[in-house]
Amino acid sequence: MEFSDNLLISDRAIFRVRELLQREGSYSKILLLTGPHVDRLYGAVVLRQLAELGDVLKVHVEKNEISFAMQLAEDVITQEIDLIVGLGGGKALDVSKYAAYIAKRPLLSIPTTISNDGIASPIAVLKRVDGKPMSLGCRMPSMMVLDTEILLHSPRALIQAGIGDTISNYMALRDWKLACRRGKDTMNGYAYLMSQTSLDVLMRTEFDDISPGFIEVLARSLVLSGIAMSLAGSSRPVSGSEHLFSHALDYFLQLNNLHGLQTALGTVVVLKLIGEDASAVERYLRRFHVDINPAHMKISEENFVYCLQHATDMRKHRYTYLHEVDLDTEQLKRLYAQLLEEWK
Numbered sequence: 001m002e003f004s005d006n007l008l009i010s011d012r013a014i015f016r017v018r019e020l021l022q023r024e025g026s027y028s029k030i031l032l033l034t035g036p037h038v039d040r041l042y043g044a045v046v047l048r049q050l051a052e053l054g055d056v057l058k059v060h061v062e063k064n065e066i067s068f069a070m071q072l073a074e075d076v077i078t079q080e081i082d083l084i085v086g087l088g089g090g091k092a093l094d095v096s097k098y099a100a101y102i103a104k105r106p107l108l109s110i111p112t113t114i115s116n117d118g119i120a121s122p123i124a125v126l127k128r129v130d131g132k133p134m135s136l137g138c139r140m141p142s143m144m145v146l147d148t149e150i151l152l153h154s155p156r157a158l159i160q161a162g163i164g165d166t167i168s169n170y171m172a173l174r175d176w177k178l179a180c181r182r183g184k185d186t187m188n189g190y191a192y193l194m195s196q197t198s199l200d201v202l203m204r205t206e207f208d209d210i211s212p213g214f215i216e217v218l219a220r221s222l223v224l225s226g227i228a229m230s231l232a233g234s235s236r237p238v239s240g241s242e243h244l245f246s247h248a249l250d251y252f253l254q255l256n257n258l259h260g261l262q263t264a265l266g267t268v269v270v271l272k273l274i275g276e277d278a279s280a281v282e283r284y285l286r287r288f289h290v291d292i293n294p295a296h297m298k299i300s301e302e303n304f305v306y307c308l309q310h311a312t313d314m315r316k317h318r319y320t321y322l323h324e325v326d327l328d329t330e331q332l333k334r335l336y337a338q339l340l341e342e343w344k
Contacts, residue, residue: 006143009219011212013147014042014110017085018049021108024143027083028054031076033061033096034087038112042150046087046110057081064091066098066126066134073102081105086141089113089158090125098124101138109141114151114219115158116165116259117198120144120226123235133250140230144223148215157258159210159218160290164264166221167290168242169199170281171267175240175320184319191232198224198238203284210288241311241320242266248307248314249299257297265292265339269308272335273325282342293343294336305332 008020021027030050034043039060050056057079059072076084076099084103086096087110100107101124111119118125122140125133151159173195179185202221207214228237235243245266246259264285271278285292294304309327312320 007223008144009146009148009216009223011147011149013145014045014150015049017046017108017110017145018052020143020145021050021053021083025106026053029079029081030054030056030083030085031072031081032056032058032085032087033072033092033099034058035062035089035092036060038088038092042087042110042112046085050085054083061088061092061095064094064126066128066136069095069098069124069126070102072099076100076103076105083108086110087112090115090118093119094124094126097122097138097141098126098136100142106142107139108143108145110145110147112147112150113154113158113162114146114215114222115161117222117225117229117238119146120223121235121238122226122230131254133247135235137234140226146219146223148212148219151219152210152212152215156210159215160288161258161260162218162222163202163260163288164258164262164285164290164292165260166198166202166218166225167281167284168240168260168263168267169195169225169238171242171270172236172238172240173199174276176236178321178324179319182319185236188232188237191228191237194224194228194231195237198222198228203280208287236318239318241270241322244311244314244318244320244322245269245308248311249303251314252307252310253299253303255298257299261290261292261297264290265294265297268292269335269339270321270325272338273327274321291343293340295340296343301333301336304336305329308332 084100085108086093124138180187198221205217225238242263246262268278
């Protein structure tokens with residue numbers, strides 16, 4: 001599927017990188033950012049096409065630190081590189097997005113996994129000096145190539161995480177409406193509609209398993225989430241109480257769980273806390289075997305309670321249902337036990 005000249009979602013799309021770039025402009029010096037593993041799998045295919053357009057410098061991204069992205073941006077400016085290409089998963093793409101943003105260069109993003117909506121978002125998650133993650137504003141990629149065949153053969157857990165991250169729009173949109181009713185935020189109708197469409201595209205799919213057709217649906221859904229963030233100028237359309245909970249898990253525990261699994265868990269947890277029916281979300285997660293048992297994510301009862309009670313500290317100005325719901329310790333312990341039983 002081709003949405004426009006700068007977005008391509010199809011099988012064997014990786015072989016059309018040169019074609020897309022030739023339509024978009026002229027590039028004489030190109031920086032290719034990727035990881036060692038992805039480079040071994042797909043680097044040669046991309047490098048060969050880039051080399052037909054100009055001089056190519058390849059750098060392996062082995063750390064997603066703010067300082068590393070800033071240094072790359074400086075190198076891009078001083079070496080007069082006019083295009084950045086990011087190839088790989090979250091680490092390579094986040095560094096690529098932020099370096100391109102700082103250096104004010106166009107970015108071609110080629111995700112090899114679809115584990116979260118970061119593939120198209122105007123946000124880069126990078127680490128501070130102390131190792132803590134930070135969400136930094138940047139821009140959506142200028143161009144994107146999503147090869148559905150490559151994405152289909154990525155680890156199943158990453159695809160399931162992508163499902164979980166999109167499902168979390170379900171709670172994020174409820175939080176946004178609540179914040180607006182309370183006078184704590186303003187609504188952007190276009191961004192809200194885009195996020196809702198992203199969710200609907202996924203939840204109304206006819207597929208019951210992870211197939212080539214489903215991968216295209218999931219890829220479209222994640223891109224729509226990225227567009228929603230770009231329209232809003234923030235992550236508000238796709239990030240609410242469930243993301244605050246996930247951020248707390250990352251900040252306090254650093255368990256290295258997949259982000260989309262944590263946000264899916266957070267979605268179900270908050271829906272239960274506010275007394276809303278979570279069955280539609282849970283059925284969909286089970287349909288694709290997305291496991292949200294907190295114990296399987298190495299989240300203990302104590303840490304589950306602590307992170308929920310401190311989730312609102314993660315973003316002081318992001319008003320959600322967690323600011324109003326009862327976070328009594330004993331109630332949260334009962335909810336933890338309920339989740340273990342329901343998802344054993």
